[in-house]
Amino acid sequence: MIKAYAAFEPGGKLQPFEYDPGSLDDHEVEIAVEHCGICHSDLSMLHNDWGITQYPFVPGHEIIGTIAAKGAHVHNLSIGQRVGLGWHAGYCMTCHSCLSGDHNLCAQSESTIVGRHGGFSEAVRAKAASVVALPDNLDAQSAGPLFCGGITVFNPLVQYNIPPTAKVAVIGIGGLGHLALQFAKAWGCHVTAFTSSEDKQQEALSLGAHAVLNTKNPEELAAAANRFDLILATVNVKLDWNAYLATLRPKGRLHFLGVPLEPLDINVFPMIANQCDVSGSPVGSPATIATMLQFAEQHKIAPIVESFRMDQVNEALARLASGKAKYRIVLHNR
Structure with missing residues (x-):
């Protein structure tokens, strides 16, 4: 039996829960969970915002641990x-995407917290192909968020062959954004942070931004016209996307990593005139995750985390929901 924390209804408090995982598959591993980050996706799944949650629901897909079996x-x-272990706990390994190395785009991929129990537990199981070794010099206590938030912001730098001479902007300095600033700076890019919070301006600079634009000031936004090659949107709220499109250079890209639930209101003509792209991407493949971890180790990139014990999981979730977390939360089994 595996001990975990589960919700039994949408938005419910997590309670102690035990389940029998059955026999271990020939291609699976069991991970003894040491640390597990909390992602906004865990909150979305807890509340069944996407209509795919099954209860009892054990969240947790930013898992660090050791191979127990x-x-x-x-x-x-x-x-x-x-x-x-991150968002994916398995892949079909036979489709075109898997055979092309794009396992993260596998239509039959298994999610760590969809239809199976996640990492808010003492142990978790996954197919070995989705599990990535942690480099020796990465701090295990804070590395969990790299397996979701970190790879989410790193993946587009790889997918779109972003050169180190690019000018990159990041919308939102939070759980994703604070990592995007660090990765883009280490990639060699000139980095600008878009933020509506004056309190975060100095911190954005310390995290790697070369410049900060206050999005509450329309004059600053207008003055940034025709400036950026890539904008990474990490927020999950509706913004004036046309104002951000106007800041792109010709052939620039507005790329979505956060998930606004409202439809995008975008004027097509400026996109056509400047041959701009609007795109999005999920987490990366296991190979890209391994590359990201090596890059983070080499450049000393790490999430800024707040720590809670695993039995404080409801307090930790409330902290994340409040929007006051700075910037990721990690649970620890002690």
Whole structure:
């Protein structure tokens, strides 16, 4: 039996919960959970905002732990090895996307917290192909958010071959945005932070931004016309997207990483005139995650985290929901 914390209804408090995971599949591993980050996606799933949550629901998909058991056909991981697990817990391994190395786009991928129990627990299971070894010099206590938030902001830099000479802007300096600033700066780009909070301006500069634009000041936004090659939108609220499109250079890209639930209100003519792109992307493949971890180790990139014990999970979720977390929250099994 695996001990965990589960909600039994939409938005419900998490309660102690035990479940029998059954026999270990030949291609699976069992991870003894040491640390697990909390992502806004966990809140969305808790409240069934996307209509796919199954109860009892055990959140948690930013998992750091050690291999406690492995199936007969698992040869790439060792017992006791420290690893991480993110949004995906398995792939079909036979579709065109998987065979092309784009496992994260597999239509039959298994999510760590959709239809299975996640990392707010003492252990979690996943297919070995979705589990990535943690580099020795990354801090295990804070690395969990890299497996969701970190790879989410790193993936577009790889997918779109962003050159180090690019001018990159980040909308929103929060759980995703504070990592996007660090990765884009280390990538070599000139980085601008868009923020509506004066309190975050100095911190944005310390995280890697070369400049900060106050989005409450329409004059600052207008003065940034024709400036950026890539804008990473990390917020989940509706904004004046046309104002941001106007700040793109020809062939620039407005790229969505946060998930605004309202439809996008975008004028097409400026996009056509400047040959701009509007796009989005999920987390990356296991290979891209491994590259991201190596890059983070080399450039000393780390999430800023607040820590809670696993049995404080409801307090931690309330902290995240309040919008006051700075900037990611990690639960620890002690």
